[in-house]
Amino acid sequence: QVQLQESGPGLVKPSQTLSLICTVSGDSISSAGYYWSWIRQHPGKGLEWIGYIYYSGSTFYNPSLKSRVTISIDTSKKQFSLNLNSVTAADTAVYYCARDSGGYDTLDYWGRGTLVTVSS
């Protein structure tokens, strides 16, 4: 059974960088065909796709966030990470990591999510 777990600071100051790690267990992060994704959900709102990364390191980002987002992968640690710079209160959200089987919108395994609040 594939499991994903987000970790990282729950509070980030405005203008700083939000950094989260997703640890994958129960499956190889290097398996072909899977894209490792980040999605966020603003409080009481809908879902927003941030981007994903393939095990090879290829990355794909939401155009609305592309200038501030970096997703990276460490296959040896079975982890992938999210960096979002120059954050504002508008970046306060629950951040989820998930596995996309095929890269065409099949998010079949999700982490439990972690709330990140941007505040001074």
Place this chain on the structure above:
Amino acid sequence: QSALTQPPSASGSPGQSVTISCTGTSSDIGAYNYVSWYQQHPGKAPQLMIYEVTRRPSGVPDRFSGSKSGNTASLTVSGLQAEDEADYYCSSYAGSDFLVFGGGTKLTVL
């Protein structure tokens, strides 16, 4: 890319059927057979219910079904049960390695 359009709410009585719509454009739903539906209970992570328009992951009851016509996708829940009360989100592949979600529909079982 704009979010897909869903009705904010839907409801039905136990045993009834309810259909939730998801409207996109010719660049997303209308262009690809990659539409998914997710169920989210309060405080929980979303769960995949339908993918590739009509396919159900293992373990999802066959009461849940999906369809698509033109730029609009639909999720039908038949034989409503109390545990079906949740938020439902549609999503679609939108080309150029980009995914877009709908705004969500709150399903109430009366």
